[in-house]
Amino acid sequence: MTPEYDIAVIGGGLVGTAIAYGLAKTGQRVALLDEDDRARRASVANFSLIWVQTKGLGMPEYSDWSRGAADLWPAFRDEIAALTEIDLAFTRPGGFHLCLSEAELEARASHLARINAQPTMTPLPYEILGHNAVREMMPDIGPEVVGASYCPLDGQCNSMRLFWGLHTAFGRAGGHYLSNHRVETLVASAGGFLARTDAGPIAAGKVVIAAGNDSQRLAPMVGLNAQVRPQRGQVLVTERMKPFLHYPTITVRQADEGSVMLGDSIEEGNPSLTVGTDVLAKMADRAMRMFPGLGNVNIVRTWSAQRVMTRDGCPVYDESREHPGAFIANCHSGVTLAPRHAQTLAPLIAASRVSTELPVFGTGRFDVSTVH
Template identity: 45%
Template sequence: MTARGFDVVVAGGGLVGMAIAWGVARQGLRVAVCDGDDIAFRAARGNFGLVWVQGKGSRCLPYARWSRCSSERWGAFAAQLQRETGVDCGFERPGGIELFEHEAELEAAGALLESLRRRDAALTYEALDRAALRKRVPAASERLAGALWSPHDGHANPLYTLRALLQALLASGGVYLPRNTVREIRPRAGRFEIDTPAGPLEAARVVLAAGLDNARLAPMVDVHAPISPLRGQIMVTERLAPFLAYPTLVVRQTQEGSVLLGDSAEDVGFDDGQTRAAMADIARRARTAFPALAHARIVRAWGALRIMTPDGLPVYEESRAHPGAFVAICHSGVTLAAVHADLVAPWIAGGAPPADLHAFTTARFTAPQDAPHV
């Protein structure tokens, strides 16, 4: 069978892969996205929808800057998607609020944000005591000790964003191949042969953005993919009258009125189910923060698997052994979607790597002499 030829083949049709694919297609290259089955683990479809910067970067300042850069680009990113597809990603950036039940937790988190601000004055925030929090969010419980607000944070609808990216990719001439998991990648001189259920593909470049499946694919192009699953559970209420104009880490009201309650962090392997204990804890934290939610009906619940590296930071890397093969790993597919399309994609298309990308190679997990390059 004759292989179909492309400039770039992306393995993975989630938010990471699709944002990169659309960004590459905007460079005028021929792009194909190989996606998995509907039963595949899909973090993009189980996402809480935060565009979040607050608190990131405590151990790696470039991660805070990378996240803030993406947050600042999100408005233009969403606007362009809407112009090209008519799909509203639901993006808003009113700033995000992290809520605290106890004074000690508030003080510790405030000290962290202050340490980040001292290292980068652009990472601003505001501490809210009980009175200031209630003034800004009247529905917040009087039992809360206070909150931290950051202007860099926002939220979006992950499903609409994924839909918009797919439509924009197709409109840019890209090809989407669903139910077409990459079986094998064979490096050849200056190109790659990609074996799929729909037939062979050939490309000058290949991007591994397949989430947890990167662990299987990465050795085929001699790159390192140190990843493991971490389950999060989310519940969704019926539609309620507007009461929360800011995203928080535990409660987020959507434009439609439904309320997302989350989340959990559970090391349970590849089990993406739900548990009574985790859902009870999520409900308790939500009721503690917003007492009116005690009477809301839960209409849906799910579990999904995050893609985690050992230190929680993303990985972007080109193979030393097989130039043209790239790996992209991250658990913040919503937050980082804008920089994936605007900055990572042009690098994959042949441009220079973004300035902060050196911080996100697997060199941090290996001895210096073994460090791959970007």
């Protein structure tokens, strides 16, 4: 088999495209294999957050990985803008997690304290603020907001422009985007790998599986275990409003063009993509309790999608021991980690050093016998 490409990346979402862009910058001949626009992309469930607070419970290295990604975002934003003239609308004013009861606020404080109490944890800067302190920074909160956690490391962007910018940058870096190339089978053979797709076979010296929830199907074909599950999320979007929310929150944020996104739905074991009015009603109710002014605006769009969630909530990056040259990359933080994937992970894949440089994120952490 004569490889047509040095590396084929399977999955044209935020994770796969960021990795493909980073690989193309290293001079590799890269193919990005994607489905068509009807694909059930996990990327459409993202909330456009660059989020650091609460990352790393059980794995402090994930906190450092996320913090490093957030620190890379300003330069990454400038890099994409210089190459594509696309403004990613990145800001980093810090972020809030609003609480509507004393019990919620106490649980929030306890959770963050547990993260920081881990032996190898780089202390996370955060504050637990009462209602009046939050109101000084966000005057439009409602009286039911008891308090919030605030972390200065958090930010936001326009994720649609990020998606567009990554794809554009990938092409301008010499990458080859192949739409309508859903991978049916993946076979290791002499000289590399053969991906059989709807549009014909693609041969490559290496392969990266970044196909979101479909990684469950593809990974075992090359001796890997994806360790992911779908988690349904629903989103509401309002009509455009005058700017009032200058800080992102974990469940309510105002986009740069004025619309407000509401998205605190986490649903396990529901494979449907049909929106549920019961869940949407609860989301809208909580949002109006946080920001009463939202009660006077119209909802213009809503949708649901299946997010990618790993078994422990932390990223999975690894190379196959059975078929070296086959890699997997799965996470649910494709927006936050985009600079890390392009600038750190991609060169490690090109050099086949993922397992040695990022062992904590490997699949081996799941190979522990359960003791009853």
